[in-house]
Amino acid sequence: MLNSPVVPVVASSQGNYNPDNSQTAQWVEVLVDCPDIPGLLTYHLPSEMTVQPGDILSVPLRNQIVGGIAIRLVSSLPENLSENQIRDVETVVSESLFPPRYWQLLEKVAHYYCSPLLSVIHTALPPGLLGKSQLRIRLKPDVIPEGATEFCSSVGVAVLRLLQSQQTGDYSARYLRQQIKGAQRGINELMRRGWVESYLQQPQQSRPKRQKAVLLVGESPELTPRQREVLEFLRRRGGELWLTELLQACSTTSSTVSGLEKKGCVVIQEQERLRFAQTPDQELDQPKTLNHAQQEALNTINALDGFQQVLLHGVTGSGKTEVYLQAIAPILQAGYSVLILVPEIGLTPQLCDRFRARYGNQVCIYHSALSTGERYDTWRQMLRGDPQIVIGTRSAVFAPLPKLGMIILDEEHDSSFKQTQRLPTYHARTVAKWRAELEHCPLILGSATPSLETWETPEKYYLSLPERIYSRPLPPISVVDMRQELQQGNRSIFSQPLQTALQNLKAQGKQGILFIPRRGHSTFVSCRSCGYVMECPHCDVSLSYHYTHEGGTQSLRCHYCNHTQLQPKQCPACGSPYLKHFGTGTQRVKQALEQEFPDLRTLRFDSDTTRTKGAHRSLLNQFTNYEADLLVGTQMLTKGLDIAQVTLVAVVSADGVLHRSDYMAAERAFQTLAQVAGRAGRGDDPGQVIIQTYNPEHPVIAALYNHDYRRFAQAELENRYAYNYPPYGKLILLNLSGLDALEVQQTATLLADVCRSKNEENQYEVLGPAPASVMRIARRYRWQILLKCSRTEGENQLSWLTDLYQFCPKNISLNIDVDPLDMG
Ligand SMILES: Nc1ncnc2c1ncn2[C@@H]1O[C@H](COP(=O)(O)OP(=O)(O)OP(=O)(O)O)[C@@H](O)[C@H]1O
Numbered sequence: 001m002l003n004s005p006v007v008p009v010v011a012s013s014q015g016n017y018n019p020d021n022s023q024t025a026q027w028v029e030v031l032v033d034c035p036d037i038p039g040l041l042t043y044h045l046p047s048e049m050t051v052q053p054g055d056i057l058s059v060p061l062r063n064q065i066v067g068g069i070a071i072r073l074v075s076s077l078p079e080n081l082s083e084n085q086i087r088d089v090e091t092v093v094s095e096s097l098f099p100p101r102y103w104q105l106l107e108k109v110a111h112y113y114c115s116p117l118l119s120v121i122h123t124a125l126p127p128g129l130l131g132k133s134q135l136r137i138r139l140k141p142d143v144i145p146e147g148a149t150e151f152c153s154s155v156g157v158a159v160l161r162l163l164q165s166q167q168t169g170d171y172s173a174r175y176l177r178q179q180i181k182g183a184q185r186g187i188n189e190l191m192r193r194g195w196v197e198s199y200l201q202q203p204q205q206s207r208p209k210r211q212k213a214v215l216l217v218g219e220s221p222e223l224t225p226r227q228r229e230v231l232e233f234l235r236r237r238g239g240e241l242w243l244t245e246l247l248q249a250c251s252t253t254s255s256t257v258s259g260l261e262k263k264g265c266v267v268i269q270e271q272e273r274l275r276f277a278q279t280p281d282q283e284l285d286q287p288k289t290l291n292h293a294q295q296e297a298l299n300t301i302n303a304l305d306g307f308q309q310v311l312l313h314g315v316t317g318s319g320k321t322e323v324y325l326q327a328i329a330p331i332l333q334a335g336y337s338v339l340i341l342v343p344e345i346g347l348t349p350q351l352c353d354r355f356r357a358r359y360g361n362q363v364c365i366y367h368s369a370l371s372t373g374e375r376y377d378t379w380r381q382m383l384r385g386d387p388q389i390v391i392g393t394r395s396a397v398f399a400p401l402p403k404l405g406m407i408i409l410d411e412e413h414d415s416s417f418k419q420t421q422r423l424p425t426y427h428a429r430t431v432a433k434w435r436a437e438l439e440h441c442p443l444i445l446g447s448a449t450p451s452l453e454t455w456e457t458p459e460k461y462y463l464s465l466p467e468r469i470y471s472r473p474l475p476p477i478s479v480v481d482m483r484q485e486l487q488q489g490n491r492s493i494f495s496q497p498l499q500t501a502l503q504n505l506k507a508q509g510k511q512g513i514l515f516i517p518r519r520g521h522s523t524f525v526s527c528r529s530c531g532y533v534m535e536c537p538h539c540d541v542s543l544s545y546h547y548t549h550e551g552g553t554q555s556l557r558c559h560y561c562n563h564t565q566l567q568p569k570q571c572p573a574c575g576s577p578y579l580k581h582f583g584t585g586t587q588r589v590k591q592a593l594e595q596e597f598p599d600l601r602t603l604r605f606d607s608d609t610t611r612t613k614g615a616h617r618s619l620l621n622q623f624t625n626y627e628a629d630l631l632v633g634t635q636m637l638t639k640g641l642d643i644a645q646v647t648l649v650a651v652v653s654a655d656g657v658l659h660r661s662d663y664m665a666a667e668r669a670f671q672t673l674a675q676v677a678g679r680a681g682r683g684d685d686p687g688q689v690i691i692q693t694y695n696p697e698h699p700v701i702a703a704l705y706n707h708d709y710r711r712f713a714q715a716e717l718e719n720r721y722a723y724n725y726p727p728y729g730k731l732i733l734l735n736l737s738g739l740d741a742l743e744v745q746q747t748a749t750l751l752a753d754v755c756r757s758k759n760e761e762n763q764y765e766v767l768g769p770a771p772a773s774v775m776r777i778a779r780r781y782r783w784q785i786l787l788k789c790s791r792t793e794g795e796n797q798l799s800w801l802t803d804l805y806q807f808c809p810k811n812i813s814l815n816i817d818v819d820p821l822d823m824g
């Protein structure tokens with residue numbers, strides 16, 4: 001599949017390859033860190049060298065030494081290669097970086113998702129893991145003859161002089177290139193003469209950061225009260241803290257701590273400090289006594305052996321997280337690690353805190369918002385193989401844990417587990433399943449609103465938590481028909497019932513959540529005189545109006561490409577000054593609240609207000625500290641928030657999620673609304689949910705009203721079956737885009753023809769080509785082809801699809817989305 005080298009592999013110039021050795025010869029296929037070489041290159045292993053798949057190597061490529069990863073060992077050469085064409089591996093830079101079976105997983109992802117292995121590796125590895133190895137050049141002073149400069153070209157002389165100016169005769173190739181124009185030619189020349197050699201230096205980051213840590217080791221009867229306090233604090237934090245943190249937390253001095261050391265109670269020692277995402281330390285907490293359903297679920301999970309799939313279907317607030325917390329204890333005890341995947345960063349602070357509170361610093365957080373240094377160090381920590389808990393977003397499914405004992409996907413229905421913009425277009429749930437199979441460990445999928453995909457999976461354990469903790473009721477849902485509100489003369493964004501509820505909220509000192517599907521202020525701006533709609537100059541969508549506060553700038557922003565401009569004073573088409581804002585976004589709701597309910601303190605929670613690092617956590621802290629009465633936000637607050645004082649949840653307009661065109665629309669709408677409703681009444685006081693809509697008869701609303709997941713699933717699955725949509729059929733979406741409208745359309749037509757010509761046995765249907773629903777985004781025109789075929793578990797039956805990349809002209813990009821969730 002990936003076995004054909006695309007570039008000619010040049011014969012080894014080192015001369016240390018001995019053809020007599022060919023009987024025992026070993027070769028290794030290497031993925032080199034060079035984006036224009038997507039395939040594997042074959043290299044020879046010198047007899048004294050042993051290499052394992054996953055080792056990082058340095059290998060010659062053209063006239064350079066580059067980094068690469070050993071993928072496979074081979075004992076015979078591909079037919080198109082002969083032995084004397086093969087060059088030697090230079091060195092092993094870093095050994096066995098990856099757990100066994102890890103490469104099988106990456107190859108499977110590449111194959112199933114029609115993606116080059118290199119893209120999979122870039123998704124899986126921390127950025128620059130390969131790139132960090134630095135190519136350096138050093139002199140070989142013993143072989144350089146007298147008057148060497150006389151034999152060289154002027155650039156060769158310059159390189160030689162520069163190297164000689166350094167005592168060690170050693171510089172990075174990059175530095176040489178910066179200092180001397182055309183240095184590479186000079187380097188090559190000196191290499192040919194054998195006067196310099198090149199080598200790869202290990203990544204700089206491997207130099208660990210060391211710091212003093214305090215470890216609790218014993219007791220002593222004769223302690224001062226202050227010392228006893230510090231010791232007790234250390235004990236509560238699990239017996240180990242950084243010195244600086246201990247001093248700060250106890251407001252004490254280092255002499256108190258060294259006093260403790262003298263009395264034999266603690267040891268102070270230097271330890272490697274890994275750069276992790278900083279989260280506040282937690283007081284350790286104890287496992288809760290499980291209710292009956294939780295206990296049953298836990299028993300089943302504890303009894304699993306080898307690969308098994310489990311669906312933990314628990315209504316919102318039923319205590320799924322507590323089940324995970326207790327399920328992983330025996331796994332860690334047995335010396336294995338656990339991987340926990342969560343949908344979004346916004347959800348992680350609360351969940352991570354709960355795991356930290358139970359397992360202290362055995363928990364490590366891994367997601368793409370970490371800095372490069374943090375990611376790199378977290379990786380190294382994982383590779384050590386100590387039993388640990390890794391919590392991360394979708395790419396953490398590739399966390400290189402050597403001994404994996406369980407994978408948990410929380411909120412498994414969530415669409416952010418799917419990568420859509422970049423290759424590979426993988427779904428973390430699908431990959432997690434393969435990984436669990438390879439590692440022979442259980443996979444736990446948890447949700448209050450399972451994906452229909454998981455719901456219909458035949459081979460699985462079904463565990464149900466049908467009630468909330470302490471048998472608290474699910475909140476009653478009232479559906480408000482906004483058409484009637486209008487008839488009754490209510491022009492406010494807030495219906496009568498919602499107004500009453502908001503007034504009561506303040507009176508009772510409770511908190512509420514308002515869900516608005518849209519961020520910004522208004523969805524579009526149009527001219528009252530001529531109807532002109534303000535559109536993005538680069539995309540086929542209208543611009544959203546952003547206006548955060550009285551006197552702030554009034555801007556227009558594109559939610560696809562982020563183009564931003566000032567709101568014009570007059571209509572660009574007719575000059576009329578009367579522009580009207582339609583639709584309702586978070587900013588507008590916040591303003592309306594300030595006007596109509598000046599007493600209510602509100603916080604806005606959407607991607608505009610949570611852009612900076614730590615913003616999620618601080619907004620949620622403000623809210624839980626009761627610095628606001630209402631949280632006003634988008635999609636982001638539908639997930640995982642567990643705040644006991646929240647009694648009211650209102651969906652300002654459900655219509656924004658009900659009306660989407662793709663086949664998943666109903667499923668997603670049900671999940672979103674049921675999740676957001678589930679935030680109400682999780683504490684001692686009963687909750688209440690108000691859903692405002694112009695479509696109270698919609699089947700999604702009806703199922704929601706009764707908290708009836710089963711009824712929803714059954715009705716929706718019948719639709720899917722009738723049209724052979726997933727989970728029954730399988731979809732593959734080919735997305736094409738480019739700057740030239742005609743070229744994109746012609747390529748789309750060509751590719752659709754290719755797809756039809758390959759379909760001799762009528763294995764699949766080809767739909768399209770057709771323009772995408774938003775035909776232009778960020779100046780690029782977009783066309784699509786949809787393939788519908790029968791479902792085959794974990795197999796990619798259309799492996800020829802990768803050939804399609806070759807049919808694409810240079811200016812057209814093709815993204816093959818296997819199992820797409822979004823048709824946009
Ligand atoms: N056995 C128990 N006894 C007492 N409290 C519990 C128990 N199990 C869970 N809880 C508490 O109940 C609350 C809800 O539990 P949790 O957040 O785990 O539910 P969930 O099913 O994960 O919720 P959701 O899916 O809605 O986010 C939490 O505050 C948790 O600490």
Ligand SMILES: [Zn+2]
Nearest residue numbers: 527530571574
């Ligand atoms: Zn106009």
Ligand SMILES: [Zn+2]
Nearest residue numbers: 536539558561
């Ligand atoms: Zn745009």
